[in-house]
Amino acid sequence: MKFAFSTLGVPGLPIPEVVALANRTGYQGVELRAHPEEPVHPGIDERERAAVVEEFKRGGVEILTVASYARVAAEGGDEDRLSQELDELIRLASDLGASYIRVFPGGGDQDPEAADATAARRLGAAAPLAAEAGVRILLETHDSHRTGADAMRVLGLVGHPQVGALWDVMHTWLGGERPVTSHASLSPHLGYVQVKDIASAQDTTPLALGAGVLPLSECAGLFAGDGDDGWLCWEYEKRWYPAAADLPDLLIPGREHLEALLARGH
Numbered sequence: 579m580k581f582a583f584s585t586l587g588v589p590g591l592p593i594p595e596v597v598a599l600a601n602r603t604g605y606q607g608v609e610l611r612a613h614p615e616e617p618v619h620p621g622i623d624e625r626e627r628a629a630v631v632e633e634f635k636r637g638g639v640e641i642l643t644v645a646s647y648a649r650v651a652a653e654g655g656d657e658d659r660l661s662q663e664l665d666e667l668i669r670l671a672s673d674l675g676a677s678y679i680r681v682f683p684g685g686g687d688q689d690p691e692a693a694d695a696t697a698a699r700r701l702g703a704a705a706p707l708a709a710e711a712g713v714r715i716l717l718e719t720h721d722s723h724r725t726g727a728d729a730m731r732v733l734g735l736v737g738h739p740q741v742g743a744l745w746d747v748m749h750t751w752l753g754g755e756r757p758v759t760s761h762a763s764l765s766p767h768l769g770y771v772q773v774k775d776i777a778s779a780q781d782t783t784p785l786a787l788g789a790g791v792l793p794l795s796e797c798a799g800l801f802a803g804d805g806d807d808g809w810l811c812w813e814y815e816k817r818w819y820p821a822a823a824d825l826p827d828l829l830i831p832g833r834e835h836l837e838a839l840l841a842r843g844h
Contacts, residue, residue: 579802579840580809581833582607582642584772585616587784587814587825593617593630597637603829607640609811610676612667613647618674620666627673634675642678642770642809643716644671649684651697651722651732664704664715672711678769679708679715680744683732685722690731693722698735705738716744716769719760724753726763733767742767746813747797748774748782757793761800770809771801773836784814784822787832798836799843810836 583605585596600608612619618630634641646667648660667679681701685693701715708715723729729743743764750760775790776782787794801808812832814825 579806579836580606580640581836582609582640582770582809582811583825583829584609584645584811584813585611586645586818587812587816589817590616593633597633597639599826599829600639601637603826604833605639605829607642607809607811608634609643609645609680609813610641610674611817612644612670612679618644618670620663620670622670624673627670631674641674641676642811643680644674644676644678645680648681650681650700650717651683651685651688651693653686653688653693653696657700660700661703664700665707668704668708668711668713668715671713677714678744679713680718681715682718682720683723683728688722690722690728694731694735697723697732701732701736701741702738705736705740708740709738713740714769715741717741718744718772719746719749719753719764721749724749725755726750726760727755728753730763730767742769744769744772745797746772746774747792747794748772748776751792752779757796757800761797765804768804768808770811771797772811772813773797774813774815782815783819784816786823786828786835787812788835794836795839795842798839802840802843810840812836 610618671679775785775792
């Protein structure tokens with residue numbers, strides 16, 4: 579099993595420092611938050627992209643994902659603009675050598691059937707370019723499609739191997755779905771798993787792994803059963819909770835906690 583962390587946990591950290599942090603703490607990969615306030619986003623040019631690739635290559639760290647904020651189930655909006663956004667994200671991931679791009683549902687309060695159809699149409703339209711680029715689009719369990727069952731309604735309509743799922747264990751738990759149910763729904767389409775920990779459903783301030791209430795042991799055990807070549811990525815939401823403890827000091831004990839859970843799962 580391989581471990582990654584999201585740069586959401588180290589807002590604005592320069593890429594050389596991100597790579598050094600991954601090396602220092604024993605993480606093999608990084609999920610890059612693709613936002614204009616971060617060093618890597620679709621607006622950077624070829625030279626900047628090449629420099630990012632070289633930095634990660636030199637450090638022996640993998641760029642796992644370009645984590646976008648595209649909302650594929652969002653009602654209305656400019657279809658051409660969203661299509662262009664997805665195209666740009668796929669090309670960025672391809673240029674960086676990332677395996678995945680992350681997208682959100684973002685269906686809001688609209689009729690679920692309509693949101694499912696919208697998301698499936700947009701993801702299906704982007705799938706051929708993703709296949710050509712060797713990049714997989716992952717729909718995260720989040721917001722309007724919080725559970726594995728919610729995500730599977732969309733993925734079942736898409737029916738394309740280049741479109742899969744990203745299991746955020748907090749959101750499926752907040753949606754009232756048991757890990758065994760989430761895993762059963764998502765595993766045929768699963769890219770990887772995002773782990774985190776929180777104090778309660780009412781207080782989602784990020785905590786050290788194992789310090790909160792999320793069923794990480796059960797999730798890790800289920801994921802371990804899928805084989806040894808998967809990724810667990812710690813998405814620590816420091817950007818949204820600036821008063822939370824700094825991530826760098828938590829990374830080594832967090833990785834060790836996950837390793838212990840995986841060993842128990844085996």
